Amino acid sequence: MYDVLLVDDEPLDLEAMQLLIPWDELNMKVAGTAYNGFAALELLRRQTVDILITDIQMPIMSGLELAEQAKSRNPSLKIIIISGHEEFQYARKAIAMNASSYILKPFDDRELIHALKNVKEQLHYERERYVKETHMEESLSLLQNEMVLSWIKGSLESPFIDTILNKYGIEWQSGQGCIALIEIDDLSQVLKQVSSEQQTSVIHHIHASITSHIRELRLGLFCRIEDNQIALFMSGLSSSPIEELQALVDAVKQDGIHTITVALGTLVPGFNVIPFSYRNAERLLAAKMFVGKSRVITAEQSEGEIVQQTSDLEKLFDGLFLATGKYDLVQIHDCLEDVFELVRKLGDKLSVYNFSMYVISKIETYLQTLNTNLLELLNIERKHMDVLFIFETIDDIKSWLRKKIYEISEHLHMKRKKPNRKLIGEIDAYMTDNLHRPLQLQEVARLFGFSTNYLGYLFREEMNVSFNEALISKRMEKARKLLQDPKLKIYEVAAQAGYQNLAFFSRHFKQSYGLTPGNYRKKS
Numbered sequence: 028m029y030d031v032l033l034v035d036d037e038p039l040d041l042e043a044m045q046l047l048i049p050w051d052e053l054n055m056k057v058a059g060t061a062y063n064g065f066a067a068l069e070l071l072r073r074q075t076v077d078i079l080i081t082d083i084q085m086p087i088m089s090g091l092e093l094a095e096q097a098k099s100r101n102p103s104l105k106i107i108i109i110s111g112h113e114e115f116q117y118a119r120k121a122i123a124m125n126a127s128s129y130i131l132k133p134f135d136d137r138e139l140i141h142a143l144k145n146v147k148e149q150l151h152y153e154r155e156r157y158v159k160e161t162h163m164e165e166s167l168s169l170l171q172n173e174m175v176l177s178w179i180k181g182s183l184e185s186p187f188i189d190t191i192l193n194k195y196g197i198e199w200q201s202g203q204g205c206i207a208l209i210e211i212d213d214l215s216q217v218l219k220q221v222s223s224e225q226q227t228s229v230i231h232h233i234h235a236s237i238t239s240h241i242r243e244l245r246l247g248l249f250c251r252i253e254d255n256q257i258a259l260f261m262s263g264l265s266s267s268p269i270e271e272l273q274a275l276v277d278a279v280k281q282d283g284i285h286t287i288t289v290a291l292g293t294l295v296p297g298f299n300v301i302p303f304s305y306r307n308a309e310r311l312l313a314a315k316m317f318v319g320k321s322r323v324i325t326a327e328q329s330e331g332e333i334v335q336q337t338s339d340l341e342k343l344f345d346g347l348f349l350a351t352g353k354y355d356l357v358q359i360h361d362c363l364e365d366v367f368e369l370v371r372k373l374g375d376k377l378s379v380y381n382f383s384m385y386v387i388s389k390i391e392t393y394l395q396t397l398n399t400n401l402l403e404l405l406n407i408e409r410k411h412m413d414v415l416f417i418f419e420t421i422d423d424i425k426s427w428l429r430k431k432i433y434e435i436s437e438h439l440h441m442k443r444k445k446p447n448r449k450l451i452g453e454i455d456a457y458m459t460d461n462l463h464r465p466l467q468l469q470e471v472a473r474l475f476g477f478s479t480n481y482l483g484y485l486f487r488e489e490m491n492v493s494f495n496e497a498l499i500s501k502r503m504e505k506a507r508k509l510l511q512d513p514k515l516k517i518y519e520v521a522a523q524a525g526y527q528n529l530a531f532f533s534r535h536f537k538q539s540y541g542l543t544p545g546n547y548r549k550k551s
Contacts, residue, residue, distance in 0.1 A: 029150055030058035030074075034067045034081040034093065035109070040132075044080065047136050053143050064088030064096075071097055076104070078146055080139075083110040094126065103153065105146045109134070175250040179206055179258055181302030203294040204262035206301060207246075207272055208308035209237065212286045212320045214255040215395065227473055230254050233285055240278045246271060254473075258305065264294060272323045286321035288312070293326065313341050340369060348393045351432060354440035359432055367425045383424050390432070396478035397439065450475070451489040454482075458498060462505050462525050468494045502526070503539040510548045517544050 031050070035041045041060055050056055058076050061067035063085055079097055081090040094106045106125075111132040127149065128142035177183050211233055218226050237257060241249050246268075247261040261268055272289045279287050292308030295301060311324045343366050350358035366386065391401040418424045454471060471494070472482040486494045506524040509515055518529055521544075526532035536544050 029053075029055045029077040029147065031055050031078045031080060032058055032067060032070060032076045033060045034062075034064065034079070034085075034090065036062050036082065036085045038062070040082070044139070048139060048143070053140070053147060055143065055147070064090070064093035067093055068096060071100060075101060077150055078105045078107065078143070080107045080109065083108060098125075105149060107139070107142055107146065172250045175248065175260070176252065176258070178298075179250070179260065179301055179305045181305075199262050199298055201263055203264045203296055204260065204301065204304070205264065205268070205294045206292040206305040206308050207259040207261060207268075208252075208290045208292065208305070208312050209249075209257040209259060209275075210288050210290070210312055210315070211237070211255045212288055214285075215392065217285065236282055236284065237275075237279055237287060240275055244271065244275055244278070246275060258308075259289075260301070267291065267294065267325065269323055269325060276321060276323060280321060288315050288320045288322060288324065290315075290324045291326075340366070343369075344389055344393075347432070348390075351393075351436045352439060354436050356433060356436065359436060360429065363425060363429050363432070367421060383428070386428065390435070394435070396481055398477050398481070399439070401435075448489060451486060454486065455490075455497075458501055462498075462502055463523050464525060465527075466498055466525065499535055500539070503536060506532070506536060506544065507540065507547070510544055511551060513548075517548075520544065 033041055033044050035044070041062070045057055045060065055078070058074060059070045061070055064081075065088060067079075067081070079094065081093055083090040085093075090108060090110075094108065097104055098106065105127045107128045107130065108126050109130050109132060127146045130138055130142060174183075214230075214233070217233075218229065234251065234257065238249060241247070241259060247259055249257050249259045252258050261271075269291065272291060276287055276289055279285065290308040290312035292304035292306075292311070295304045307326065311326060314324060343362055347359065347362040347366065350356075350362055387401075394401050418427065454475060457471065457474070458466060468483055469479045472479045475482065477485070483494055486497070490497055492500070502524045506520050509520040509523055510517075515523075521527075521529055521532040524532070526535075533543050536542075536547070540547055542550065
């Protein structure tokens with residue numbers, strides 16, 4: 028629906044336009060009326076309209092002056108000039124300000140309706156173009172994020188790194204570079220306080236806050252790793268950027284909404300060894316449990332036994348969770364024995380208690396990736412977790428934890444036996460309804476409350492193809508059907524099937540059906 032402002036100093040003419048033009052049929056509505064230019068400008072200050080229809084000859088401020096000021100406020104505004112004068116000078120001024128139509132009084136209603144239809148087509152075309160450009164920008168942004176992510180994780184092949192990164196404007200400044208890994212503190216606790224519908228918005232707001240500070244401080248290029256992590260690439264460094272990163276931590280903290288912890292990876296000399304800096308930052312971030320949050324963690328501050336024990340502990344947790352997922356009770360027992368060998372080195376009861384709560388928090392985080400709630404599964408309230416503190420020995424705590432992890436493993440085992448057909452069916456339907464949009468597994472996983480990896484695993488188990496393979500197949504089937512309509516252009520078919528890039532569309536279509544879209548249409 029397009030909004031229209033009518034301006035004329037003749038009340039009868041103004042009323043006639045309101046009553047005699049079929050606004051609803053034109054998908055328009057009269058958003059306001061005014062008897063002079065000043066009143067019209069006041070309306071335009073309070074609201075935005077799509078079309079201005081104004082008489083030229085009005086007291087104090089002419090329609091041309093009104094149109095000129097309105098256009099300066101809103102360059103996309105469409106203007107229809109109505110005049111009782113045939114003088115060319117008026118028409119020339121209207122043309123100069125790019126008015127959409129110039130109608131002479133007295134006029135037939137059909138003249139104005141015809142002019143409005145032309146304006147509607149212009150507005151529709153501009154909105155369509157804006158949507159396509161926005162989708163393209165979003166796609167490029169996602170693509171750049173994925174490309175940077177592949178680079179810092181070491182997934183890009185070495186010969187192509189410079190070429191691809193230069194394509195996206197990523198340049199290595201003089202000096203050294205590094206990856207700083209930013210983690211949002213206590214995000215899982217924050218998300219528990221809002222509904223599932225609000226979680227995406229909360230995550231977006233927090234990320235926007237952090238990245239705005241990164242831009243203000245001119246720290247470097249960033250990309251999203253997970254909901255709670257952002258990787259920051261910094262170059263042109265002659266020394267460790269601890270002060271700059273601490274400024275980021277402080278700026279985020281001053282917002283008063285959340286805090287972040289930053290792990291500073293090793294300084295490296297070039298693009299090809301950035302993955303080493305990233306892996307180093309990952310290891311340092313794991314030491315947050317020991318050294319604290321809302322700070323910058325560096326190798327110098329965390330080197331030695333803490334980092335080594337943290338690294339060993341993370342490997343033990345990986346083994347424990349793998350065994351839990353496989354329902355391997357023997358391996359669960361062995362992993363817990365190894366974990367509690369580290370516990371025995373702690374010096375006091377409070378440290379043991381805190382460490383045990385840390386183990387439980389790691390288990391809770393692991394279960395969240397499987398869309399499972401720890402407290403509901405164990406039928407226990409969080410306030411009752413202090414049961415750990417009444418145990419008298421480490422062996423008592425270990426026995427209690429072993430029993431609970433056995434219960435978790437059994438639950439996951441039984442859960443896998445149940446078919447996931449209903450869930451995958453709902454996801455399949457969602458994909459079908461949204462083929463015109465850029466769809467990502469990460470987005471769908473968040474919508475349905477799963478981690479990206481786990482939902483990808485469930486989807487393949489149920490459908491025998493990956494999410495992306497199924498999505499391409501659906502897009503191609505929709506495109507094949509649309510190509511049977513000769514009124515649709517090839518690029519329109521591509522857009523409705525979710526492709527903004529015609530080259531990708533043609534390539535996928537030919538891979539699916541052995542013909543280009545154009546040749547397929549000719550053959551059918």
